[in-house]
Amino acid sequence: MKAHDGIYLDGAWRPADGQDVIEVVNPADEQVIARVPAGSALDVDTAVRAARAALPGWAATPPAERSARLAALRDALVARKDEIAETVTAELGSPLKLSQTVHAAVPIAVAASYAELAATHPFEEKVGNSTVLHEPVGVVGAITPWNYPLHQIVAKVAPALAAGCTIVLKPAEDTPLTAQLFAEAVHQADLPAGVFNLVTGLGPVAGQALAEHPGVDLVSFTGSTAVGRRIGATAGAAVKKVALELGGKSANVILPGADLERAVNVGVANVMSNSGQTCSAWTRMLVHRDRYEEAVALAAAAAAKYGDRIGPLVNAGQRERVRGYIAKGVAEGARLVAGGAEPPRERGYYVSPTVFADVTPEMAIAQEEIFGPVLSVLPYDDEEDALRIANGTDYGLAGAVWAGDEAEAVAFARRMETGQVDINGGRFNPLAPFGGYKQSGVGRELGVHGLSEYLQTKSLQL
Numbered sequence: 001m002k003a004h005d006g007i008y009l010d011g012a013w014r015p016a017d018g019q020d021v022i023e024v025v026n027p028a029d030e031q032v033i034a035r036v037p038a039g040s041a042l043d044v045d046t047a048v049r050a051a052r053a054a055l056p057g058w059a060a061t062p063p064a065e066r067s068a069r070l071a072a073l074r075d076a077l078v079a080r081k082d083e084i085a086e087t088v089t090a091e092l093g094s095p096l097k098l099s100q101t102v103h104a105a106v107p108i109a110v111a112a113s114y115a116e117l118a119a120t121h122p123f124e125e126k127v128g129n130s131t132v133l134h135e136p137v138g139v140v141g142a143i144t145p146w147n148y149p150l151h152q153i154v155a156k157v158a159p160a161l162a163a164g165c166t167i168v169l170k171p172a173e174d175t176p177l178t179a180q181l182f183a184e185a186v187h188q189a190d191l192p193a194g195v196f197n198l199v200t201g202l203g204p205v206a207g208q209a210l211a212e213h214p215g216v217d218l219v220s221f222t223g224s225t226a227v228g229r230r231i232g233a234t235a236g237a238a239v240k241k242v243a244l245e246l247g248g249k250s251a252n253v254i255l256p257g258a259d260l261e262r263a264v265n266v267g268v269a270n271v272m273s274n275s276g277q278t279c280s281a282w283t284r285m286l287v288h289r290d291r292y293e294e295a296v297a298l299a300a301a302a303a304a305k306y307g308d309r310i311g312p313l314v315n316a317g318q319r320e321r322v323r324g325y326i327a328k329g330v331a332e333g334a335r336l337v338a339g340g341a342e343p344p345r346e347r348g349y350y351v352s353p354t355v356f357a358d359v360t361p362e363m364a365i366a367q368e369e370i371f372g373p374v375l376s377v378l379p380y381d382d383e384e385d386a387l388r389i390a391n392g393t394d395y396g397l398a399g400a401v402w403a404g405d406e407a408e409a410v411a412f413a414r415r416m417e418t419g420q421v422d423i424n425g426g427r428f429n430p431l432a433p434f435g436g437y438k439q440s441g442v443g444r445e446l447g448v449h450g451l452s453e454y455l456q457t458k459s460l461q462l
C-alpha cells in the first residue's frame, strides 16, 4: 500500500525527526501493508510552530475564502473517494461497501457542510450596544481514533478550518494511511502552508506531546475515556480549552407498541456495523417482558444472518479485549444466544456477531464499552424501569426509542440522559450536534455547534 515516509509539515512532506516506524497491518489477513514514521516530541513541536506561524494569516482570511478552500478540500475528497474507501478497508478491515457508503461518503458530506457554514455563519453579532466577534480559538491539537478514521479527522479539521484555526493532527496508530490521504487532499486544496500539519506517531509519545504543548490552544480528542480523562486533566491544569468525544453504552429502547421486528433488525444492524466499533452503537437493547423472548429470537436470527458479512476488529488487542468481555458475560450468567468467544476464522482478527439474553443492568457487559459486535438484550417491567436502565450507566452518547407513535417515543427520549436519540429509526443528520452527556465527553461536533467549539467571543461595547 502506498505510504509517505515523512510527516506533512508546513505545506510539504518532510523527513521525521523520530526514527521509529509504525507498521500498518491489514486486520483481515494480519499482513503488514505499509510503514509510516512514528513522530517524536520534536516533530510535534516543529508542527505546532508551523501552525502558530500560519495562524495570523489564516485567522484573517475572509470567511468566503476559507469556504472556497473547504469546498476545494471536499472536491479533492470526492475525486479520491475510491482510494479512500480502499485504504480504510485495508487498514481498518471494514467491508468495501461500508467503506464507500460510510467511511468515504460521510466525511465528504461533513466537509461540504463546513464549506457552506464558513460562508454563511455570522462571525459577528449585535447584542444591545455591543458587537460580539466570534474569533478563532487558535492552534488546535487534534487526536483521533481508528474506528471512523476519516470521519473523525474531518469532524475536527473542517470546523477548525472554517473557524480560522490552524491544526496539528495526530491520527491513530492503526489507521495512519487514511490520515496521509487526507493530508494529500489538503495539499490539493491549496491551503496555505502550516494551516494543516500531520504528525503520525504513538499516543503516549506524539499524542501526549501534542496534548501537553503550550503552543496548542485547544485539544480536541476522540477515543477512550481513560486517555480522555488524562487529556482533560492536562488541559485543565494549563487552563486550555478541550473537547472530548469518549465512549458510549447506548440504549435502544423498544416500547410495547413498537414494530418489534423492525426495531430489533435495525438495532442489530446498528451494533454489528463496523464490527461493533462505533462509540454511539446501541449495545443495550431494552424490551418489555411481554415481548422479550420474541425479541431475543429475532435478535439471534438477525445476528446469525450477519455471519460472514462482518469485518474483523482493528487489531489483535481489540479482538482479545472483546473475547474477554464475551467470556465475562457467560461467567456472569448471561445467556449466549448467538456467536461466542471462539474466533470464527483462523486468520484475521474476527469475532462472530454475538447476542446475550438475560442480561441484568449491573453486569459488566451492560455497563462497559465493549467495542465489538456484541449486543446485550435486557428485559424491563414498565416505562419507569426502562428509563432507569437506559440512564443507569456512566455514559450518555446516543440511543434510540421505538414506539407505536412518534409522540410517545419523543416523550421518552426527552427523559434520557444522552446527547443524541434516533426516534423510530430516524436518519443520520450531519448537521445535528453530536456529543456526550456524563462521561461520554465534553463539547459537541458537527454542524454549527461543532463550529462553535473552535470559536471564542470578543465583545466590543459601542
Ligand code: NAD
Pocket: 143, 144, 145, 146, 147, 170, 171, 172, 173, 201, 202, 203, 204, 206, 207, 208, 209, 211, 222, 223, 224, 225, 227, 228, 230, 231, 245, 246, 247, 248, 278, 279, 369, 370, 371
Ligand atoms: P485510545 O484512547 O488509546 O486512542 C485514541 C487516540 O489517542 C489515538 O490517536 C492514540 O494514539 C491517542 N493516545 C493514546 N494515548 C495517548 C496519550 N497518553 N496522550 C495523547 N494521546 C494518546 O483508544 P484506542 O486504544 O484506540 O481504543 C481503546 C478503546 O477506546 C476502545 O476499545 C473503545 O472503548 C474506545 N474508543 C472510543 C472511540 C470513540 O469514538 N469514542 C474511538 C476509538 C476507541
